[in-house]
Amino acid sequence: MEGLEVSIGSLRLRNPVLLASGCVGYGEEIAQFVDLAELGGIVVKGLYMSPRVGNPPPRTWETPSGMLNSIGLPGIGIRAFVAEKLPPLLERRATVIVNVCGSTEEEYEDVSRVCDETDGVHALELNISCPNIRANGRCPGMSQQETYALVTRVRRVTQKPLVVKLSPNVTDIAAIAMSAQEGGADALSVINTVLGMAINIETGEPRLATGMGGLSGPAIRPIALRMVYQVAQVVEIPVIGAGGIVEWRDAIEFFMAGASAVQVGTANFVNPRASVEILQGIAEYLARHNKRLPDVVGQCRIAPR
Amino acid sequence: MPHYLTAQVVSIEPLKEYVRLAIKAEPIAKEMRPGQFAMLSLGCEPLLPRPFSIAMEERGVLYFVFQSLGKGTARLASLRPGDSVKILGPLGRAFSEVTDMRPVIVAGGRGIAPFFELVRRLQRCAPVLFYGGRTQGQIVETGFFARRTHEMVVTTEDGSMGTKGLITEPIAAYLSDHRPPIVYACGPHALLHKVADLAGDIRTELSMEANMACGFGICMGCAIPAGEAGFKRVCVDGPIFSSRDIRWKDLK
Numbered sequence: 286m287e288g289l290e291v292s293i294g295s296l297r298l299r300n301p302v303l304l305a306s307g308c309v310g311y312g313e314e315i316a317q318f319v320d321l322a323e324l325g326g327i328v329v330k331g332l333y334m335s336p337r338v339g340n341p342p343p344r345t346w347e348t349p350s351g352m353l354n355s356i357g358l359p360g361i362g363i364r365a366f367v368a369e370k371l372p373p374l375l376e377r378r379a380t381v382i383v384n385v386c387g388s389t390e391e392e393y394e395d396v397s398r399v400c401d402e403t404d405g406v407h408a409l410e411l412n413i414s415c416p417n418i419r420a421n422g423r424c425p426g427m428s429q430q431e432t433y434a435l436v437t438r439v440r441r442v443t444q445k446p447l448v449v450k451l452s453p454n455v456t457d458i459a460a461i462a463m464s465a466q467e468g469g470a471d472a473l474s475v476i477n478t479v480l481g482m483a484i485n486i487e488t489g490e491p492r493l494a495t496g497m498g499g500l501s502g503p504a505i506r507p508i509a510l511r512m513v514y515q516v517a518q519v520v521e522i523p524v525i526g527a528g529g530i531v532e533w534r535d536a537i538e539f540f541m542a543g544a545s546a547v548q549v550g551t552a553n554f555v556n557p558r559a560s561v562e563i564l565q566g567i568a569e570y571l572a573r574h575n576k577r578l579p580d581v582v583g584q585c586r587i588a589p590r
Numbered sequence: 591m592p593h594y595l596t597a598q599v600v601s602i603e604p605l606k607e608y609v610r611l612a613i614k615a616e617p618i619a620k621e622m623r624p625g626q627f628a629m630l631s632l633g634c635e636p637l638l639p640r641p642f643s644i645a646m647e648e649r650g651v652l653y654f655v656f657q658s659l660g661k662g663t664a665r666l667a668s669l670r671p672g673d674s675v676k677i678l679g680p681l682g683r684a685f686s687e688v689t690d691m692r693p694v695i696v697a698g699g700r701g702i703a704p705f706f707e708l709v710r711r712l713q714r715c716a717p718v719l720f721y722g723g724r725t726q727g728q729i730v731e732t733g734f735f736a737r738r739t740h741e742m743v744v745t746t747e748d749g750s751m752g753t754k755g756l757i758t759e760p761i762a763a764y765l766s767d768h769r770p771p772i773v774y775a776c777g778p779h780a781l782l783h784k785v786a787d788l789a790g791d792i793r794t795e796l797s798m799e800a801n802m803a804c805g806f807g808i809c810m811g812c813a814i815p816a817g818e819a820g821f822k823r824v825c826v827d828g829p830i831f832s833s834r835d836i837r838w839k840d841l842k
Binding site for chain 1: 591592594631635636637638639662676678800801802803804806807808809810811812813814815819820821826840842
């Protein structure tokens, strides 16, 4: 697919369609269905320094047009990822973005340092927004101060493109976005999952073992789109839109709201080829309208009131 | 290697409490092995595809036997011949196919599903089938299974078919004076746990169930406590597990 290149800070993407973190593991399974070299990139499952087992089951629950999850970031740890999972991704010519996690600011820094020292890691996506680790879905991305402090610290240890993934579970996402930009972010991923809950009415128990979880899928798309718009209005850095994108029309909406690229997450569960089909649809739409991607980005403006 | 296809419904019919659905999907039929499953989906509502054991394959057609329980299965049960479905498969690890005589198969209710193809392939080994249900409506295709097994024991909890009682009773009696090369089981987790206990050190393979989103290893949703610590994915590490692999005390 020609003419769809996008720059995210110093990171040059072949095209604006990325696979979203937490929705494609470390890429090996989805590579059975899509050529990773055809996509803009893959954001791999969140990684800490140490391996983690994740949350107890049940971990998922389907809801209208969406699903709740509380997976809890199981993973093999950044070093094992670099040793075992990264080489096959690079052999497939994938652009690899590591979703960086940490239980402490130091751990975020340590994981980021490993990413910085590893040639095959093209960029970092700072995960300040997973709702499934602390009680009540708390995460650093709920506070401007914590966001600024964390982004600043990680910025000091890497020159690689640094994306920050924001939480929608906040009152004013534009304010958090500004804090991440001031801290040194090169781009923002908007949004992570929306904190939600479901209850089994026969037992009165929550459907997820941890009680609450993150809602994803088309159910959250209007929320995500609105937040992308609000963020894009105030920041200078590129915005990567995510939240319930399942077909190319959804992606075009996100571009028009101000996203320079998009991430496809839950759609991969439904259709393992969703990402390449979305990319194809974007290319055809642009050709049909005789436009380039930058012509569409931010095309929608709400009249002042 | 799983295939993702748009496939056509060949036939659909009630099978007592269940539904038998036949779908033309040659590449999947060619590669499937007993115990493997497929994800079936009708598009975006409900959002997620549903996992089903592949009951059998014949001339490029896959057969599924399932129960209409919720929104997803009800929509699949309302399909008509000629309708299209999205299908992803074959998925997961299959049962080991032994060559020794008299393997034991245990099915609880709709847990009979993966055993249609398995008994065909094990026919020469003269398997022994223990098939239990709450009521006769859950005991299907007894002729098919009787023809392909050395012995078939049926129980129902209400006594409407076979012996009245739980299937674990005749299994316990059989295992007290037989040592089969392997025990296969599929059904409710409580039954599988009991079968694992009764089988002791006999090699036992269980088909486990979990809520699934993707079915091919990327969502990490279908975690089950297995191995020494932590979790395994039912979709790619299973659905067939060795009974020794499951940490029963952590399984709710």
